[in-house]
Amino acid sequence: MNLKHLISRKTISSLSKINGKSVSNNSKYFSTISAAISPSHHPLSNFQSSAYLHNPKIPKPIFPFIRYVHSTLETKLSYASVEAKLASDSEEEEDGTVNEFLSRFFWIMRGKLSEVYTDCDKEIIDGMLLIIVEKVLEEMEKGGIKQTLGSTVAMPSQDFSEDLWRTVWEVSNMVLEDMEKARKKEKMKQFLQSEEVKEMCRFAGEAGIRGDLLRELRFKWAKEKMEENDFYRSLDRLRDEKPAKDGKIFNEQAVVAEDKPSVASLPKRKGKLKYKIYGLDLSDPKWAEVADKIQEREEIQEPKPISGKCKLVMEKILSLKKEDDPSQILAEWIELLQPSRVDWITLLERLGQQNPDIHLKVAELVLGEESFQTNVPDYTKLIDAYAQENRLEDAERILKKMVENGKMPDILTATVLVHMYSKADNVARAKEAFESLRNYGFQPDMKVYNSMIMAYINAGEPRSAESLMREMETRDIKPSEEIYMALLRSYSHSGDVVGAGRIATTMQFAGFQPTMESCSLLVEAYGQAGDPDQARSNFDNMIKLGHRPDDKCTASLIAAYEKKNLLDKALNLLMQLEKDGFEPGTATYTVLVDWLGKLQLVEEAEQLLGKIAELGEVPPLKVHVSLCDMYSRAGFEKKALQALGVLEAKKEELGPKEFERTINALIAGGFVQDARRIHGLMEAKGFIASEQLKVALMASQAFSQRRPTKR
Structure with a gap:
């Protein structure tokens, strides 16, 4: 039977109520399980093949589990019930003991299944583990199990075979034993550092005891202190217990303790469990940490x-x-x-x-x-340390040395590289590291996504960044407001009104209300695109939302009017805003100076320049470019050369657009030698002149225009 059809016919109707809850309320966890094991590629669908039903290599003790898988699939959707548990668990506080038990249990059980089912791939093993863990979760939610190995298993007859259930409890005993050892080990560490033990060690040292003998005595004293502490704590517990009426409670407890065999008792907790199985794809780095913890069998070392x-x-x-x-x-x-x-x-x-x-x-x-x-984490820590100090070359050198020594980068290394290259604006290398994470089967988390998105944005690739953001949304990872705003800025600065509008709409659907900055960015986007009507519409809408336009937003709208040379509308806007208490600032005056300079309204531009001086602020670089352009074209040699001197002093801040405008203005004003000198500075910075500018320079050299008369 095809599992996809099974889900559509038999299961969807039963999903309306799981554990008394609606599936819609648990959609988050259901999508987590479904993303890892999709219906079309479900690992248990391979069990439909007769090859697994009649494989003589499969040992009989666990073979009934295959039949149980079939019966389970035909009666219910197992991972839907797990999903309901996980959804309800999200409301409870996480219990560290329960989580550690389940993590250890899951890891060891995977190894046992892999040993028996050697012909099964990872996906099939995941399916088996999913059902086993579901049953363990059910028993744990009952308050824990105390079941003697070999006795009658308290499980429904249609579920696990007795042999399989015994295997589950053998693993449980093993895990509980390891957890107890780990607990004692941590406790032993505390007593080793206790003041009493230290005092005895100091006394022994003064008496001439050294080396291995002192170390053995230290462990012996710590162990005695721990046992003494446990003894007094047990007395305190007995004292707090309610005494029996006949006064024989201690003797009866002793008899019961002697007759009672060893048991496997799962950790208990009140209420629901909170334990995420990470989609059963073992992609989370936590599984590697659990594996290392289980493998650890070293004695306490000093x-x-x-x-x-x-x-x-x-x-x-x-x-x-x-x-x-x-x-x-x-x-x-x-x-x-x-x-x-x-x-x-x-x-x-x-x-x-x-x-x-x-x-x-x-x-x-x-x-x-x-x-x-x-080991690999040692290399990774050093790479991360160099990355934190922005020492990219040193980090890459360590990475190269790591590979040369036969240590291949793991998930954590790739994550560090994504953050490092994103911070360094090296989008190509960041993308390589990001893709290597996918190759490892690791699902990126919020921090990795944010780093990669910012790398794309800084590289001027907002569409690639938006694609990653959509991927986050499909995985139920909610992008932060900072990510939305970074994308909106990128689209706005480039004049992509479609992209800016799409991000603004998505933000509202995500629950982020329009802010002063987001509204201003939409005005800027339409201004960059040369659409003053839509820019004004968004400007007015911002006022309706209760946001008062600031200097930067007003400057964006004035710049939109400048592109269409609608000076009357710009002046009317300023007069209207001034009635409402608005005072233009440096950003607005800068746009107006540039506009009036292009119109050769020199006196009016100089008046506005005085307004900037009254504000006590230094004129921005754009103002000096505008003044050089205006004075050069107007033939004011002295003022043109003064403005040009300021630009040469700030040549490191000039971009290709500023260089081209300045050179064209100098050529138009007859300052040919100055134009060639500035062109040399432009080439020295690595900027390539446009074909139009090259033609203008060749023409100026041919005609050898003379400088205008000084004014």
């Missing part, structure tokens, strides 16, 4: 004690200057101490706290030490 000559060398390392080479003194320290990884980590931590200037140098040298046991 750094070696440092004394004598080694201590003196250590102090020299800590006092190195930024320009010093630490390799020689580091080699001496290695020879004296013979450090292990924990010693290296201690050294790097102290350097990071006491001498950050030399920390990165030593961290890079440590990567090549065999005793450090360098």
